[in-house]
Structure formats: C-alpha cells, structure tokens
Amino acid sequence: MKINVLNKKKIIYLSSILFPILITQLGLFSMNFFDTTMSGKVHPNDLAGVAIGSSLWVPVYTGLSGILLSVTPIVAQLVGAKKTKDVPFMVVQGLYVSIFISVLILILGFFVLDPILLNMGLENEVRYIAKWYLISLSLGIFPLFLYAVLRCFIDALGFTRVTMIITLTSLPINFVFNYLFIFGKFGFPALGGIGAGIASAITYWCITAIAIFIVNKRSPFKEYYIFKTFFPISFKAWGEILKIGVPIGLSIFFETSIFAAVTLLMSQYHTVTIASHQAAINFASFLYMLPLSISLALTIVIGQEVGAKRIRDARQYSYIGIGLALVLSIISAALIYFFRPEVASLYTSDNAVLKLTQDFLIYAIFFQLSDAIAAPIQGILRGYKDVNVTFIMALISYWVIGLPVGYLVATYTPLDAFGYWIGLISGLAAGAIGLSFRLYKIQRKYEVLNAENN
Template sequence: MFNKISQETKYLLPIAIPAVLSQLAQMAMGVIDTVMAGHYSNDALAAIAIGTSLLHPVLIFFMGLFLAFNPIIAHFRGADSQTKIGMHFRLGIILAAAFSPIAILVLLNAQYVLHLLGVAPEVAELATGYLHATVWGMPGLLIFLALRFCNEGMFSTPAIMASTVFSIPFNIGFNYWFMYGGYGVPEMGAIGVGYATSLVWTMMCLGLLLYTIFTPKYASLEIFKHTSLPHWVEIKEVLRLGLPMAVTLGFEITMFAAVSLMIARYPTEVMGAHQIAVNIASISFMIPLGISQAITARVGYFAGKKDPTATQLAGYTGIGLSAAISGFSASTMILLPFVLVGFYTIDNQILEIAASLLFYAAIFQFSDALQVSSAGALRGVKDTKIPMFITAISYWLVGFPVGYILAENFGYQASGYWIGLIAGLSTAAVLLLHRWVMLSAKKPGEMVVV
C-alpha cells in the first residue's frame, strides 16, 4: 500500500505544485495592488480595499461556476473521449463570453451598494472608478477562468502557473504607470489600478489561450477546428455542478467577511491584528487549496476510467498530503508567531494581539486542509450539491453563531469569532470527509453523483 501511495503522490505533486504557485501568484497581485495604493494615498488605499471587497464576491461566484470544468474534463480524459474534451473547451469560452455582460452590469452598478453602505463620497467615487475600470478586463478574466479549469482537468497546471506568475511584473509596471501617469497616460491614482488589473487579466487570458491553441498535446482534441454550438445537456451539466460550487465558495467567503465586519467594531488595534492573522492564514490556505484542485483532476480522471480502487487512492492520498502539510503550517504559526506578524507591523500592541489570534489560526489549519481537500475529492466524483448544504450548515448554523455568542455574550471578542471559525471549519471537515468515505466505498456505477 505504501508503494501505491508513494506512486500516486509522485503523479499528484507535479499537478499540485504549479496549482499552489498559481494561487499564491494571484494572491500576490492583490497584495501588490493594496501596497502600491497605500503608498499613493490613504484615499486610494481605502478605495482599493472597498472596491475589492465588492469585486471579490463576483470573482468568487464565477470561479466556482467555471470550476465545474475541472472534473468534467478529467472524466472525459479518463474515458478517452477526445471529442467531448474539445467540445467542453469551446463551451467554456462560450459561457465566459455569455456571462461577461452580467458581470459587467453588476460592477457598473456598484456605486449604489457603496451609497447604501454609507461610504464617504470621495472614497466612494474612487472605488466606483476602480470597479468601472476593471470592467474592461472582465471578459478576459472569465475566459481565463474557463480555460484554467479546463486545463486543470487535463493536468496542465504548469501552463496556468506560467500565465499567472509571469503577469506579476506587468502588474507592478502597469500599476505604477496608470497610477502616476506618463507616456501619454494621465495620473489616475486608485482608478489606474483598475485599468492595470484589466490589462493583466487580458494578458493572462491571452497567454493561456495561446497555450491551449498551440500546445501539441491538444492537437488531437481539435478544440478550435469546429464551430458547432454545445447542446443544452452539456450546458446543463456545467451549471448543475458549477452553481452549487459557486454558492459553496460564497458561504465560506461571506463567513470570513462577516467576522471581519463584526471585529471592525472593536478598537483599531484589534481590527489590524485580525487582518494580519487572516492574511497569514490565507497565504497558508493557498497550499491545500492548490492541492485540492489537483485532487479533483486525479479523482475525476480515475472516475472517468471507472477504476474505483485508483479513484479511492487518489482521493485519500491527496487528502492525506494536504493534512500532513497543514501540520507544518500549524507548527510554524505556534512556534514563530511574532516572526510571522513582524513582517506586517512593529506596533507592540498589534503584535501581541495578532500573535494570540495566530494560535487559533494554527488550530484550524488541519480542519481547513481537510475540508478543502475532501471537497476537492468530492468534486472529482461530481458531488457538489450535498457539499453545498454541508458548508451552509457548518459555516452559518455552527461557525458564525458560535463565534457571535462567544464574542458578544461571553466577552471573548475577537478570540470568540476565531473560535467560531474553528468550529465551522471543523464541522465542515468532519462532514465532508465522511461524505467522501461513504461515496468512495460505493461501486463504480454508484460512486459518481449524476
């Protein structure tokens, strides 16, 4: 058994490592935008912070929707259905183009949300301008997401990594150019960051599109040699898998956002410490998140081949790897909290509070790794509806209520909300892992949820 696990790990890592680096690169671009805006002006920093808080839910929704292409493509690859793979690559591009006007319409009306939130007029104007500027890159971003998850299903994560990592220098250069102006471009401040983001998204899309068109290993798929439109049954399957995943991601993101909003009522030192601890935990989370995408592809591939033994092995190996790495992350947070927090601040009060919150972050590293990797394995067998209900229960009937009661009724404040996060993520981990154990033990014809 050890030899089989070792062999599966050797196949999993070349898919997982580029996926992890891609996630880190995308996160780095967000950090770069924030840091550069902060150096420009306080208003620019506030506008970017508020603008991204409205932009992220839109991005998360479409990321969840297009994530359906990973297991679908992996299944077809396992079944050696070349025609179906090529058709779904085209379907991804078509759906991205079809959904772009919806995403654009949402962003063009963001000012009404800012008004309802009572954002200061000068900051709201900048945030609105930033969001309106990102509209130009939205078609490119959605096509990139469609191609990204199609390529993940084909185990082509190095191409995705290249398109994201190589975009970072351009992100920095375009930010500086459009923020401060020059060479025929007026100084635009925070709004310039939006235009820079649009350009970077478009570059990422073009890079991955060129790879998809010209890579020799896709020649037999004849992706761009046919113009036939997809059938409703193919569209329906993508939506059936993708919509629950979009909602699932929304449940987790909104729980963390709600916790941040509640903690924002506390002294600024507590809020600052919370943001630092969340940022460190988010960086750590990119590792199991990248592994989960590789798990989906590997599990989907063997499920498509109708090989239950290999399907189980791929799922359990990936979950075990993710859990093992979370132990390293947790140990680092427990042993070196002040070193990690020291990269963000030198304020002693914030240092103390953030270091104490990192202890809670260390505790939920294992739960977070288990829940996201189990969810990845379940996606591989096209199980997305039940996980959606599991996360709804875990985060909103357990996690947030527990945090609220401890923080507001028992005086735990920020620590109470972090204990709530532990409760929510741990509940999700137990239920999702149990769901995977049950499904993976079924017969080949019953394992895949249809």
C-alpha cells in the same frame, strides 16, 4: 511491496499535477497580495479601501468562477473514458457560459455597488477607494472568466505546468503596473488603492492572451481545435456544466462570503481594526493555497480514475492527498506562530496595525487543521461529480453555525472583534467533520457499484 510501489507512483504523479497548481495558485494570490501590501504602504485608508473592495469582489468571483470549475471533472472524466472528441465541444460551451456570467456581473454591479457601499457606514475616503478599485477591476472581468475555463481545460489534461508558466509570466506585469499606478511613478498618476484595480485588470488581459496563444499553437491543446471549430450554443451542455458547477460555485461562495461578511461586519470598528483584520485574513488565505492546490489536483486525478472506472486507485489518491494536506497544515501553523511579527510587517509599518495584526494571526493558526481536511475532500468529491451535498454542508457550516457563533461571541463577550474569528473557526471545523462523513459514504457507494459491475 507491489502496493508500496503503486502508491509511490501515485505520489509522484499527484505531485507532478500538484506542484504546478500550487505555484499557479500562489501566483494568482500574489496579485491580491501585491494589491493589499502595496496599497497599505500608501495609507491605512487605501489598505482598508482595498480590503472592503476585495471582500465584496472575492466571494462574487470565486463563487461564479466556481461554476466554471465543473469543466475540470467533466473534461477529466471524458479523457479518462477516452472520449476526447467530446472535449472541445464542452470547453467551448464553458467559454459561452463564462461570457454570460461576466455580463451578469457587470449588470448587477452597476445597480448594487453604490447602495451596498453607502449602507456600510464607511469613512468617505475608504468608500471612495473601495468603489473605484472595484470599477477599475471590472475592466478585466471578461478575460478573467475566459481564462478560468481555459485553465480548467489545460489542467484537466494533466498539463498543470502550462498554467503555472502563464501565471508566473504575468506576475512581473502585475507588480510593475501596481508600482506605476499605486505610487505614480514615471509620469503615471498616483492612484493608491484604485491603481491596484487597474493593474489587476491589465494583468487579467495578459493572462488570457497568453492562454489563447498556447491553446491555439501548442500541442496537445491545438489538436482539440478549441478556437477553430464553431459550436453553436447548446443549452443541454450548459445544463450539464451548471448542474455540476452551480453547487460547486455555491459551496465556494458560502465559504468565501462568510469571510467577506466578517470583514464587512468589521466596518463598525476603527480603520485600524479593519486593516489589521484584512492583513491577517490575507495571510491566512495565502496559506490556504496549499490545501486548495491539493484539492484542485485531487479533482483532476480522481476524475481521471473514476472516468476509467479505477475506483480503488481513486480512493488511494484521496488518502494520499488528505495526508499531505495535514502535514503541510502543521508546518503552516508553526510558521504563523513563530513569525507573527515578520508576517505583520509585510502589510504595514503603522505601529497600531502592526500590533493588532499579530493578535489576529494567533486565531489564524486554528484555521489550518480544518482547511487541511475540508479542502482536499471537496476536491475529491468534485472528482466523483458529487457536489450537491457539499454546498448544503457549506451553507450550514458557515452561515448557520459559523456566522451566528461569531456574532454572538463578538457582541456579548469581551473578545469583541476576535469573536468573529472564533465563529470562522467553528464553521470551518463543522464543515470538515461533515465532509468527512460524506466522503466515506460516496466511496462506499462507488465500491459497491464497482463490485456489482465486476
């Protein structure tokens, strides 16, 4: 009876952390969703251009911002261990790292963007839209990465509802500026897919401004004096952030970049295929927000439990999180299967794209189960600060197994473009299996250490 009561309390606490994270993730994803769907209403070229631009940007952003996710377990464990005086120092160092990363992206983008796009064999109009979509988006890189750190700080304290409110506040801004710049309303220029990049950049500035205000003016964040205490750059602290963050970033990059690579390989096909693939991937990514949110919530609660040396509680949270993700994955798979026509119509009114998108969505069903296992386990392992093996598994699963399988099936079987999706499914399944074994080993290790200390 006591165990059941304790588990009930854990479910309630995890849910209180999870729900705002889910709303936040859906909100952030909605910006890309608005970019894609609203651009698709202009012309298939705009949809394809934004698809290519997003395929280049998303793995770069998610991989490098993944480095900053290390702030969450670091702060969570400091809070769990009641070392709150060390929190502002680490957050400020995280902000310094975010500025460094932003500068690095802009410099690299200046030199490599044109060569990459020119070598992709795109139609001229699609290449032009992709290029200027990314250039427009780059105007918001600095605030976007600063916000990533501030969000990690706020979330690690358990106040995920705050970042939810920030994101929900910014959504109308993104939608309005998309409407103005994509379609050219109220005297604004009609820029199509390029306008989506401008709208997103403006939104990133708004999100960051709101976050800075809250961290400065609202409790309990203002008590940490994040922007009122000067801390010089500490490369030792950078080392701690990067030691945990780089493997996290690499594992995320390997996962997201394989989706980007598949989209880029799709550039050999007709624009209709590119647009259909992107629409289906976009919706699959939308559903991925469920296991991803569970993953982020688990990092917070398990980080706090491990910091407080409550190892058994950490393990119970992991079971609850994985179980919840599995249930939601079954619901997601059913949603895709029964509502394929309605989902496809969200992205396009072009008959050819509409039909092909529904075919791709069938394959997206098989993403759900693997994501329901792999994503929560990644969050759990980050809570333990176990990140090195995860990125090696991601490299093997996606690039040694997934992409080669996809290329072979697409090239040497009648499945053609669908073969790449079979490769993605294979990589995701391999990752889920490998991470499950890793989690078992880490939990056993911590239980042994805990028993020895007691």
